[in-house]
Amino acid sequence: MSKPNTPARHRPHRPAPRPDADPTRDLAFDILCGVVEHRRMLETTLDRSTVADARDRASAHRLAATVLRHMGSLTELLQPLLRREPPAPVRCALLMGVAQLRLLATPPHAAVGTIVALLRRRGLAPFAGLANAVLRRVAREGDTLADGLDDARLDVPPWLWSAWGDRARSIAAGLHREAPLDLTMRPGAEAPAGGEVLPNGSIRFPVGTRVTELPGFESGQFWVQDVAASMPARLLNAQPGWSVVDLCAAPGGKTAQMAVSDVRVTAVERDAARIVRLQENLARLNVEAECVTADATTWRPAVPVDAVLLDAPCSATGTLRRHPDVLWVKRPRDVTALAEGQDRLIDAAYEMLRPDGILLYAVCSLQDEEGPQRIQAALKKGWRLDPFTPDELAAMPMARTPEGYFRTHPGMWLERGGMDGFFAARLRRV
Numbered sequence: 001m002s003k004p005n006t007p008a009r010h011r012p013h014r015p016a017p018r019p020d021a022d023p024t025r026d027l028a029f030d031i032l033c034g035v036v037e038h039r040r041m042l043e044t045t046l047d048r049s050t051v052a053d054a055r056d057r058a059s060a061h062r063l064a065a066t067v068l069r070h071m072g073s074l075t076e077l078l079q080p081l082l083r084r085e086p087p088a089p090v091r092c093a094l095l096m097g098v099a100q101l102r103l104l105a106t107p108p109h110a111a112v113g114t115i116v117a118l119l120r121r122r123g124l125a126p127f128a129g130l131a132n133a134v135l136r137r138v139a140r141e142g143d144t145l146a147d148g149l150d151d152a153r154l155d156v157p158p159w160l161w162s163a164w165g166d167r168a169r170s171i172a173a174g175l176h177r178e179a180p181l182d183l184t185m186r187p188g189a190e191a192p193a194g195g196e197v198l199p200n201g202s203i204r205f206p207v208g209t210r211v212t213e214l215p216g217f218e219s220g221q222f223w224v225q226d227v228a229a230s231m232p233a234r235l236l237n238a239q240p241g242w243s244v245v246d247l248c249a250a251p252g253g254k255t256a257q258m259a260v261s262d263v264r265v266t267a268v269e270r271d272a273a274r275i276v277r278l279q280e281n282l283a284r285l286n287v288e289a290e291c292v293t294a295d296a297t298t299w300r301p302a303v304p305v306d307a308v309l310l311d312a313p314c315s316a317t318g319t320l321r322r323h324p325d326v327l328w329v330k331r332p333r334d335v336t337a338l339a340e341g342q343d344r345l346i347d348a349a350y351e352m353l354r355p356d357g358i359l360l361y362a363v364c365s366l367q368d369e370e371g372p373q374r375i376q377a378a379l380k381k382g383w384r385l386d387p388f389t390p391d392e393l394a395a396m397p398m399a400r401t402p403e404g405y406f407r408t409h410p411g412m413w414l415e416r417g418g419m420d421g422f423f424a425a426r427l428r429r430v
C-alpha cells in the first residue's frame with residue numbers, strides 16, 4: 001500500500017541522521033581551530049583531547065600537521081573559489097579537505113564527504129553545500145588553481161621569511177618535509193640494522209620509523225635526537241672527570257650524551273614533570289646524573305664547575321618540521337621576550353663557572369635574536385668567544401659560520417632528509 005501523500009509542512013519532524021563519528025577529523029579540526037583562532041599549540045589540544053585510540057590520534061596529528069605545513073599555499077588556492085570570507089572554523093574544515101585531496105591522496109569522494117559530514121556534526125550545516133561545491137572544484141581543477149603559486153614563500157609567515165633573510169627559501173624547502181628519525185648511539189653500541197650512518201655518527205631511519213620497535217631500544221643502546229641537536233654536546237666534548245652543569249636539561253638528550261662518557265653531570269630543570277621524564281630516560285639508558293629541580297637563573301653549584309651546557313628555552317623555530325603549529329602560533333614579540341630570558345641564563349652560567357670555564361650556548365632556533373645577537377651581547381659582559389674550528393666541524397663543514405659559530409637549518413642535507421635548525425657557540429669565562 002502506498003503512503004498517503006502528506007504535504008511537507010504536515011510531516012512529523014525527524015532530525016537529519018547524525019553523520020557517523022569521525023574522531024580523526026574531529027580532532028584534526030579542533031587542533032586547527034585551536035591554532036588559527038586561539039594560537040593554541042597543537043600538543044595542547046592533543047593533550048586535552050578525549051580521543052583515546054592511538055591510531056586516530058596519529059592520523060589526526062598527521063592531517064593537522066599537513067595543513068599547518070602548507071597553510072599559506074592551501075589558503076591561496078582556495079581564495080578564487082570563495083566569494084566571501086567564511087568563518088574561521090569553516091576555513092579550517094575546507095583546508096583539511098584541500099589537504100586530503102592534494103597532499104594526502106584521499107579519494108575525492110571521501111575527501112569531500114568527510115568534510116561535509118564534519119561541518120554537519122559541528123553545527124556548521126549551512127556551509128555543507130559550500131564545502132561540497134568548493135572541494136569538488138578543487139578535485140577537478142586543483143592543478144590549474146595551484147599553477148604558479150609560490151608554495152615556499154606562501155607557507156612561511158612574512159615576519160619569519162624576512163627574519164631568515166637569504167636563508168629563507170632554503171629553510172622553507174626543508175619545512176615541507178617530515179623529519180626522519182635520528183638516533184644517538186651509546187659509545188660502542190651496535191647500531192640497529194637498516195639505518196644510514198651520518199657523517200657525525202648519528203644513525204638515520206626513514207620518516208615514520210617507530211623507535212620503540214628498533215632492537216636495542218629497551219636495553220638503552222640509543223636515544224632519539226636529531227642530528228643537529230646532537231652537535232652541541234659533541235662540540236662541548238666534555239672529558240671524563242669534568243664537572244658539567246646541564247642547564248635547562250629535560251628531556252635529557254644532552255645530559256645522556258655527557259653522562260655516557262663518565263662526565264659528572266648535574267642536570268638542572270625547572271619543570272618537575274619534565275625532570276621525571278628526564279630521570280626515566282636516564283634510567284632506560286642506565287646512566288647517572290645528579291638531577292636538580294630548580295630555576296637555573298637563581299640556582300648555583302656548591303663549587304664552580306668546568307663547563308655549562310645551556311640549551312636555552314627558545315622560539316623553537318628550528319624544529320618547525322616537527323612542530324609546524326609554531327609557524328602560526330609564535331609572534332615577533334615572543335622572540336624578544338625569550339631573548340631577554342636567554343641573557344639572564346647566560347649571566348647565571350657565568351656565576352657557575354671557574355675562570356676560563358666553558359659555556360656551550362645552544363638554541364633550536366633559526367632567529368638571529370636568539371643566536372648570534374645573544375653572543376654579541378655576552379661578549380660585552382666578560383665572555384670570550386672560543387670559535388669552533390674547521391676540524392671540530394669536519395663532519396658538517398656547512399654548519400660553521402665565519403665567526404666560528406655552529407648554525408644549521410632544515411634546508412641543509414636536504415638530499416639526506418634535512419635536519420633541525422640549531423645554533424651553538426662556545427664562550428669562555430674571562
Ligand SMILES: C[S@@+](CC[C@H](N)C(=O)[O-])C[C@H]1O[C@@H](n2cnc3c(N)ncnc32)[C@H](O)[C@@H]1O
Binds near residue numbers: 250314
Ligand atoms: C630546549 S628544552 C631543553 C632540551 C634538553 N636540553 C635536551 O637536550 O633534551 C628547554 C628546557 O628548559 C626548561 N627551562 C626553561 N626555563 C628554565 C629555567 N629558568 N630553569 C631551568 N629550566 C628551565 C624547560 O622546562 C625545558 O625543559
